[in-house]
Amino acid sequence: MKSSNKKWWGMWLCSTLLLAGYYTYAMTQGEEGVFLPGPSSHGHYQIELSCDSCHGEAFDGPEVMQKTCVSCHSAELERVEDSHPRRKFTDPRNADRLERLDARFCVTCHNEHRLEITDNTGVTLPSDFCILCHQDIAEDRASHRDIEFDSCSSSGCHNYHDNKALYEDFLVKHGKGEKTIKQGLLPQRNLASFIRSISDNPESLKPLMTDDANMPAAVTQDEMVLSDWSTSAHARNGVNCNACHMGNHAVDERWETAPAQAVCKQCHTKEQEGFLAGRHGMRSAQNMAPMSPAIARLPMKQRSHEKSLSCHSCHESHSYNTQTAAVEACLSCHNDKHTLAYKKSPHYQLWQQELAGTLPNGSGVSCSSCHLPRETIRDRGRDRIVVQHNQNDYLRPNEKMARPVCMKCHGLEFTLSSLADGALIEKNFTGKPVETIASIEMALKRERTEKKKSN
Amino acid sequence: MKHLKTKLAVIGLAGISLTLAGCNEEKAAVIPSPSGVSPQKMADALFTVMEADRATYTSKVLKRLVKEEKLIKASEHWKDDKALPLPAQMFRMASERAAENSSDFSYSLISAWPINKQNEPKTAAEKEGVKFIEDNPGKRFYKEETLGGTTYFTAIYPDVAVSSACSSCHNDHKDSPKTDFKVGDTMGGIVIRIPL
Numbered sequence: 060m061k062s063s064n065k066k067w068w069g070m071w072l073c074s075t076l077l078l079a080g081y082y083t084y085a086m087t088q089g090e091e092g093v094f095l096p097g098p099s100s101h102g103h104y105q106i107e108l109s110c111d112s113c114h115g116e117a118f119d120g121p122e123v124m125q126k127t128c129v130s131c132h133s134a135e136l137e138r139v140e141d142s143h144p145r146r147k148f149t150d151p152r153n154a155d156r157l158e159r160l161d162a163r164f165c166v167t168c169h170n171e172h173r174l175e176i177t178d179n180t181g182v183t184l185p186s187d188f189c190i191l192c193h194q195d196i197a198e199d200r201a202s203h204r205d206i207e208f209d210s211c212s213s214s215g216c217h218n219y220h221d222n223k224a225l226y227e228d229f230l231v232k233h234g235k236g237e238k239t240i241k242q243g244l245l246p247q248r249n250l251a252s253f254i255r256s257i258s259d260n261p262e263s264l265k266p267l268m269t270d271d272a273n274m275p276a277a278v279t280q281d282e283m284v285l286s287d288w289s290t291s292a293h294a295r296n297g298v299n300c301n302a303c304h305m306g307n308h309a310v311d312e313r314w315e316t317a318p319a320q321a322v323c324k325q326c327h328t329k330e331q332e333g334f335l336a337g338r339h340g341m342r343s344a345q346n347m348a349p350m351s352p353a354i355a356r357l358p359m360k361q362r363s364h365e366k367s368l369s370c371h372s373c374h375e376s377h378s379y380n381t382q383t384a385a386v387e388a389c390l391s392c393h394n395d396k397h398t399l400a401y402k403k404s405p406h407y408q409l410w411q412q413e414l415a416g417t418l419p420n421g422s423g424v425s426c427s428s429c430h431l432p433r434e435t436i437r438d439r440g441r442d443r444i445v446v447q448h449n450q451n452d453y454l455r456p457n458e459k460m461a462r463p464v465c466m467k468c469h470g471l472e473f474t475l476s477s478l479a480d481g482a483l484i485e486k487n488f489t490g491k492p493v494e495t496i497a498s499i500e501m502a503l504k505r506e507r508t509e510k511k512k513s514n
Numbered sequence: 515m516k517h518l519k520t521k522l523a524v525i526g527l528a529g530i531s532l533t534l535a536g537c538n539e540e541k542a543a544v545i546p547s548p549s550g551v552s553p554q555k556m557a558d559a560l561f562t563v564m565e566a567d568r569a570t571y572t573s574k575v576l577k578r579l580v581k582e583e584k585l586i587k588a589s590e591h592w593k594d595d596k597a598l599p600l601p602a603q604m605f606r607m608a609s610e611r612a613a614e615n616s617s618d619f620s621y622s623l624i625s626a627w628p629i630n631k632q633n634e635p636k637t638a639a640e641k642e643g644v645k646f647i648e649d650n651p652g653k654r655f656y657k658e659e660t661l662g663g664t665t666y667f668t669a670i671y672p673d674v675a676v677s678s679a680c681s682s683c684h685n686d687h688k689d690s691p692k693t694d695f696k697v698g699d700t701m702g703g704i705v706i707r708i709p710l
Contacts, residue, residue: 140593146610150620151707152636154662199631228591509688 097172100181101356102451105338109345113171121164128165131336135452139221139459159191160184168219180455186213202501215458215479215496224461224475230502236470238491243468244421246433246444248381251296253443254326264297273299275314287377298326323370329436331370333448339368340448352392363392382414385425400487401426407487424468430454432463457484472499553667554656557706560619561671564605564704569676572601577679588679600683618708623673625702627692629684633702637661643670644703651700658710666707672700 085093091108099107106112115123125145136144147153148162161167170176170183177183187208197204211217217225255261269289272280288294293302305312306322315322320343324331335344342350350368352359366372373388374381386407390398401407406424413423430450436443447453453460457478465474476492477483483492576598579585589597599607602623609621626644628634635641643655647670655670675681681695695701 144610146613149613149617150609150622151661151664151666151709152622152624152640152705154664155636157662226591229594506688513686513688 095172098174099172100169100174100177101179102181103171104356105342105350105354106345106347107172109347112345121166124166125164128169132165135449136220138452139223141220142222143219156192160188180212182219185209187211189217189219200505202505212456215475216498218456218458221456221459224458224466224471225498227502227505230471230499231506233466233471234503235472235499236474238470238473240468240470244419245424245428245464245467246435247420248433248446249442249444250326251292253438253441254296256441257439267294267297267299271299273301274304278304278314284377287375291377291379292381293379320370327370329438329443329445330448333431333446333452334370337449337451339372339450343369355392358394359392360394366392382425385427385431386410389426389430396485397487398426400485400489404487404489429460429464432460434463472496475499553708553710554669556619556708557656557667557669558654560621560706561669561704564621564706565671567608568601568605571604572677572679576601577677581679601680619706621704621706623702624705625673627684627690628702629687629689635703637668639668640670640703640705643668643705646670647672647703648700655703665710667710669706669708670703671706673702673704675699675701 082093085091091110094110095107098104103113110118113124113127115127143162145163148157157163168184168188169181173183178186182188189211190208193208193211212219215225223229251264255264258264267289269285272285272288274280288300292298301314303318303322304314304316306315306318306325320331331340334340339350342348348367351364352366353364373384375383386401390401406428409418410423410425412418413420427446430453431446431448432453433444434447436445453463458475461471461474461478465478469477472495473492475496475498476494477488479496480492480494483490576588580588580598587595587597588600589595590600590603591597592599592603605623609623613620622633624633624635624640624644626635626648635644637659639657639659643657646655647653652672654672657668657670659666659668675684675695675697678697680701681697681699684690684695684701685693
């Protein structure tokens with residue numbers, strides 16, 4: 060072997076060993092980030108180092124990855140009556156479309172690790188992608204002739220998945236509506252009455268006082284803790300100390316000084332499911348260290364960086380004051396313009412008036428009124444109003460928020476126009492939308508024209 | 515390998531049979547298959563079930579509860595309106611559910627006068643078939659077609675307005691390109707595809 064060849068082989072061997080050493084070090088010393096092909100989207104960056112959460116255990120290919128997408132996102136897509144479900148595209152008659160855009164797979168549009176081309180809804184396609192299938196829309200809808208395809212989903216008119224507040228007949232039915240609906244109210248939670256309605260012994264859920272506190276003699280009583288508990292919804296509804304501190308009866312009946320989240324789940328199942336699916340709990344759901352403001356991409360207050368998120372981050376132990384959880388808990392961490400503008404907004408003024416008792420419950424608008432809204436679900440044959448703790452369900456595209464939240468107090472046109480106004484959102488809805496979205500007038504005009512024709 | 519040969523034989527025979535048969539009901543030959551059930555027989559049987567379910571829902575559920583007993587409305591936006599789904603929606607929902615559970619066949623509803631333009635005939639076989647069933651009331655259309663690299667036995671059956679609910683609803687819909695349907699008219703076609 061020539062000496063020059065030996066030199067090259069030697070260099071190759073050294074480089075290989077160095078690289079192998081580097082990657083072994085990275086893998087074993089918590090530096091797995093070097094394996095990422097690129098930064099992840101805002102929806103997944105929290106769990107980007109739990110590769111198998113999305114890729115499966117052996118990077119098994121698109122079908123396995125599709126299953127992991129579906130395992131987290133299918134319930135929401137089903138609930139919103141997804142306008143483009145996978146099952147529509149498996150019909151062979153759409154084979155030509157699949158060649159242009161394989162809509163059977165989420166990753167076709169949501170290509171992860173491509174942050175530089177990812178929009179705020181996690182889409183990585185050019186914004187005019189609707190043209191791939193709807194290029195001839197103007198033939199069917201003359202009103203769409205001069206509308207650019209990159210504005211389909213960016214002007215408050217259409218979404219790819221969730222069009223529950225945007226479909227044409229909905230626009231016609233609700234019309235422009237009032238700016239603000241007098242006496243509009245947000246729904247109220249009803250867990251306590253629900254539990255009473257399904258309890259075999261509703262009498263046992265009577266309000267408790269400090270003297271009723273039930274704990275083993277060996278446990279030192281703390282006056283502050285007792286006072287906080289006595290003012291809580293737990294005390295008002297017969298939930299005594301041992302229900303949480305000795306709540307894990309399946310394991311044993313030891314007194315737990317700091318009960319685990321699993322104890323909360325015994326009564327707040329839906330709430331915890333939402334928490335674990337959302338931005339605050341998704342790391343815990345993947346068995347990673349809980350989310351902390353320190354690693355958030357959104358601006359967070361410096362003093363919150365040491366927090367580690369669990370139920371108790373927002374719901375303080377013992378008092379479990381939901382009013383605090385709905386505003387002050389959010390403001391203690393979040394530090395973006397929208398958050399900082401909240402206390403100057405009309406929504407906050409209403410919230411203060413509700414807290415002061417000058418307006419009825421449901422009049423005020425807290426952070427969680429919009430971001431963790433109340434949903435009506437069927438549970439054991441009864442309606443339950445629960446707080447959806449997965450903020451992703453109502454976050455982006457923000458028209459998701461229109462029906463469950465905004466339209467309880469505002470007309471459709473004001474709602475959609477406001478949600479389409481980025482500057483107004485930054486000011487936390489202090490003011491009016493600059494532009495009025497065109498879709499409602501278009502729908503109403505078409506309705507009038509069709510009626511004239513049929514007459 | 516044996517399985518592949520059998521499949522190839524079936525495809526070959528199917529192709530020859532259909533070419534000779536000229537793709538209409540009277541001439542279409544029954545294509546033999548190893549199981550003894552030809553794609554055409556399978557498609558015909560599937561259609562029988564689909565048509566029966568569809569007609570039963572339309573007359574025994576929808577027409578009775580909406581038109582006769584006036585207990586509930588039927589609506590395109592049945593969830594929002596707390597109403598019954600329209601027969602065509604029931605059909606599509608079932609078709610999508612079947613597609614999630616089986617890749618052995620697929621079916622859909624198309625029409626030359628669709629309320630949703632996405633449901634107008636698209637493939638060459640669909641265009642030819644819809645024209646055939648319109649021109650030949652009561653007859654069925656069979657053809658092979660290749661879509662996305664897979665060859666399908668495609669059958670198209672007439673979708674007839676079995677009740678005044680069908681014709682009036684389509685005639686009154688603002689997105690319907692045709693407004694003079696009558697009971698007994700062929701309003702579109704049910705397409706069944708079986709991959710060969």
